[in-house]
Amino acid sequence: MFILSSPSGAGKTTIARRLLDEDGKIAMSVSVTTRQPRPGEVDGKDYQFVDQPTFQRMVDDGEMLEWAEVFGNNYGTPKAHIKAGLKAGQDFLFDIDWQGTQQLYQRMETDVVRVFLLPPSIDALEGRLRNRNTDSDTVIDGRMARARSEISHWDGYDFVVVNDNIDECFGKVKTILEAERMRRARQTGLVDFTRGLMR
Amino acid sequence: MFILSSPSGAGKTTIARRLLDEDGKIAMSVSVTTRQPRPGEVDGKDYQFVDQPTFQRMVDDGEMLEWAEVFGNNYGTPKAHIKAGLKAGQDFLFDIDWQGTQQLYQRMETDVVRVFLLPPSIDALEGRLRNRNTDSDTVIDGRMARARSEISHWDGYDFVVVNDNIDECFGKVKTILEAERMRRARQTGLVDFTRGLMR
Numbered sequence: 001m002f003i004l005s006s007p008s009g010a011g012k013t014t015i016a017r018r019l020l021d022e023d024g025k026i027a028m029s030v031s032v033t034t035r036q037p038r039p040g041e042v043d044g045k046d047y048q049f050v051d052q053p054t055f056q057r058m059v060d061d062g063e064m065l066e067w068a069e070v071f072g073n074n075y076g077t078p079k080a081h082i083k084a085g086l087k088a089g090q091d092f093l094f095d096i097d098w099q100g101t102q103q104l105y106q107r108m109e110t111d112v113v114r115v116f117l118l119p120p121s122i123d124a125l126e127g128r129l130r131n132r133n134t135d136s137d138t139v140i141d142g143r144m145a146r147a148r149s150e151i152s153h154w155d156g157y158d159f160v161v162v163n164d165n166i167d168e169c170f171g172k173v174k175t176i177l178e179a180e181r182m183r184r185a186r187q188t189g190l191v192d193f194t195r196g197l198m199r
Numbered sequence: 200m201f202i203l204s205s206p207s208g209a210g211k212t213t214i215a216r217r218l219l220d221e222d223g224k225i226a227m228s229v230s231v232t233t234r235q236p237r238p239g240e241v242d243g244k245d246y247q248f249v250d251q252p253t254f255q256r257m258v259d260d261g262e263m264l265e266w267a268e269v270f271g272n273n274y275g276t277p278k279a280h281i282k283a284g285l286k287a288g289q290d291f292l293f294d295i296d297w298q299g300t301q302q303l304y305q306r307m308e309t310d311v312v313r314v315f316l317l318p319p320s321i322d323a324l325e326g327r328l329r330n331r332n333t334d335s336d337t338v339i340d341g342r343m344a345r346a347r348s349e350i351s352h353w354d355g356y357d358f359v360v361v362n363d364n365i366d367e368c369f370g371k372v373k374t375i376l377e378a379e380r381m382r383r384a385r386q387t388g389l390v391d392f393t394r395g396l397m398r
Contacts, residue, residue, distance in 0.1 A: 116383075118392070118393065118396065119396065121395075121396070122395075122396050122397075122398070125396075148396070148397045151393055151396050151397055152393075152397060154383070154389065154393050155383065155389075157383055158382060158383060159378070159381045159382055159383060160381065160383045160386060160389055161381060162392075172377075172381060175374055175377050175378045175381075176378045176381060178371075178374050178378070179358070179374045179375045179377070179378030179379070180378070182358045182359065182360060182371060182374075182375060183357060183358055184315075184353070184354065184356055184357060184358060184359045187359060190353065190354075190359055193317070193361075194317065194350055194351075194353050196320075196321075197317065197318065197320070197321050197324075197347070197350050198321075198347045198350055198351060199321070
């Protein structure tokens with residue numbers, strides 16, 4: 001479980017998409033949310049869009065690996081799909097915030113890699129948020145406040161990468177993913193392989 | 200402290216030398232040893248060659264970060280140089296065996312990355328040992344026994360890389376080194392940087 005978190009506007013979505021495209025082995029964990037789709041977002045790909053009662057039922061039935069409320073909307077990760085995938089050796093990419101990361105880490109510590117992206121400066125972050133042009137000033141101010149609050153949780157992550165240049169940042173995130181796959185504890189078959197070497 | 204261990208003949212020395220050349224930031228930790236120099240080995244570069252009483256005095260005076268006896272010869276890492284370097288932000292590469300790794304890890308846990316290289320097969324390993332042509336059959340048999348014993352400690356390492364192809368293996372080891380440098384706990388300046396972002 002490879003977690004990518006960052007304040008909104010720090011390039012996380014771009015990095016995540018490119019990782020999915022170029023890595024070929026990692027799959028996106030699709031979150032369930034009660035918020036309205038933004039223009040261009042596809043149900044079942046970007047998010048699974050559900051209403052509040054459905055979300056609440058999933059939480060009550062213990063179907064969520066983690067969930068959080070952000071600006072009155074709920075976001076969560078459905079458990080069944082991830083657990084089955086992990087068992088079959090599938091890697092998953094999570095685009096979740098610090099609350100979700102904390103919950104996931106507490107539940108599945110050994111199998112989680114937590115990466116936090118930071119903007120090069122607060123001006124760069126605000127610039128990127130404004131360039132989206134999809135939200136009002138009030139929404140942007142709220143999002144800046146939330147960005148600062150998200151940044152304050154940087155120390156709950158294993159790796160920190162500053163996104164000064166999108167290509168470099170992507171390269172660094174990919175390096176982390178590739179290195180973490182070489183961890184002894186994540187490699188299957190080593191017990192038999194080393195036994196063969198010592199025969 | 201980046202530790203590279205492997206059974207003798209698995210390509211560790213080649214990988215270590217290339218890492219020193221191409222990385223440019225990591226320095227070799229030069230071990231002290233009581234064994235005789237092999238042809239081409241340079242005192243103070245490959246090893247610091249000392250006699251047994253000198254080695255024993257260094258151990259007695261607590262000057263060793265780790266030390267071990269292999270085939271009647273002693274090998275150790277002098278403490279002062281490493282400690283001063285680490286404090287100044289210097290990364291060190293250690294070419295040591297499982298005993299040294301265990302001692303180093305117990306003493307400096309958070310700052311150690313342990314990488315173990317495995318040969319693709321036991322025949323490949325024996326082939327490489329024979330190709331050196333510097334040792335008798337008895338020495339090679341002893342070294343094969345020691346290789347098996349070294350391999351048995353693969354599970355005391357953070358990362359395991361099979362050296363099937365020297366270029367690929369080098370790339371993997373370099374990936375691990377680069378990723379580990381991005382660990383939050385190893386990056387200096389993040390406290391101030393994030394404070395600046397939240398101002």
